[in-house]
Amino acid sequence: MTNTTTRTDDRVLVLAPGDNVAVAKSDIASGTTLTVMGQAVTLRTRVEVGHKFAFRKVAKGEKLVKYGAPIGVATQDIAPGDYMHIHNVTSDYIPTYTLDEGHEFFKEAH
């Protein structure tokens, strides 16, 4: 019998119970509505293979949990269907370097 609270679309992975991030198994278009852990979630942006989105509300300061492990902390409130990445999540250890000129590491280099 299918458990209605864990029912999840085939295009999506929730890697462990208790995770608050869903992972796309293929590229999924913006506006797509999917069932994740029994909840209907509409994607607000396109999500590429391997990338993450929220399927429930994640408050600013809350840990992101993937495969049962904390992978960072939300820097703002995140709504169901929101793409989760460096714009709304940061490391608990060392910030991620990008080629964005505003990045701390780039500034230090000059």
Place this chain on the structure above:
Amino acid sequence: MINAYLRPDGRKGIRNTIVVAYLVECAHHVSREIVFPYREQGVHLIGFPGCFPNVYSHRMMERLCTHPNVGAALLVSLGCEGFNKGKLQETIRKSGRPVKLIEIQGTGGTRKTIAEGKAWIEQTLKQLEDAPRTPMSVDELVVGTICGGSDATSGLTANPAMGRAFDFLVEKDATCIFEETGELIGMEHWMAARAENPVLGEEIVKTVAKAAKYYAAYGHASIGPGNADGGLTTIEEKSLGAYAKSGQSVISGIIKPGDVPIRGGLYLLDVVPDGEPRFGFPNISDNAEIAELIACGSHVILFSTGRGSVVGSAISPVIKVCANPHTYKRMSDDMDVDAGRILEGRATLDEVGREIYDLIMRVSNGEQTKSEDLGHQEFILTYKSFEPIGPACFPSAA
């Protein structure tokens, strides 16, 4: 059973390579010119660029020049550099391998040194044709693993599939080595729980704490712009994926670059220098880690990639396992295994793990990997500083 090459020191190799090693950057061009005509005949270029001596890099060069895949070594010195060339030559000679040392200054410059080096290569290639063969079983095999150009698919497909292959190998008492302690940040307590004993578990936690401190001192984690473009948000998330390469076996010990495990099992290679951070980032790119895995005896390297790395290595063949189905379609010429099939529902983790295991056996019996066939023989060695491992790190040695 593998049909291996038997070296005079008793070690067994799966390739019959001659290394040409420059002992300072000033001898690099001359060495490359010596190698060039023979680059498709198993003659590989390695070397150390620095003029100042370094215990770590000396030990690395000794291990690499006496690696079981290596049948002979040509050392190329400018003449005035700090590298202890006589000591290196003596170590190789004692291993029973043919070795020659040429000094560019004493030989009379570029042209004469290249001619003398090539003459030695011609003669040594003929000599190595008669290298004795011997049966080698899986429990004598050493396999290292690394990920490079990772993306968010790496931890879902290629890394856990390589972890399965590691589990199959460890079951047969092969030696498996995983590394990148800077990419195991956040995983230390999970790893500690898998240690052979609690004391080793404590050492694992300390090793990862050392890596986190080291990278923090440079203000940069082991995660790059391409990783972020590929959906990896934080170093913890990258670590979670990288950790999957280790499989699920018991962790038998911690080793440092150049330590060759004395019995089979799963080992964590600590690649982050000891002491205060100096000499820069622990590994400036993937090939620095591959060179260290090879110095620990790895006959074969498993390399997972999501974004699409093309590298191979000098000395040991590199098997490329592609995590991302889009990347595989774009770069299949460079990829040995298509692990993205797992996401597409066309294969299971166990099936791809078994495919990797079978490929390791075929490559050990001479089948060329994609990167070997394409002529990739990348190599990097720079400065580092290590303390020897403590007894708690290597319970089986006690």
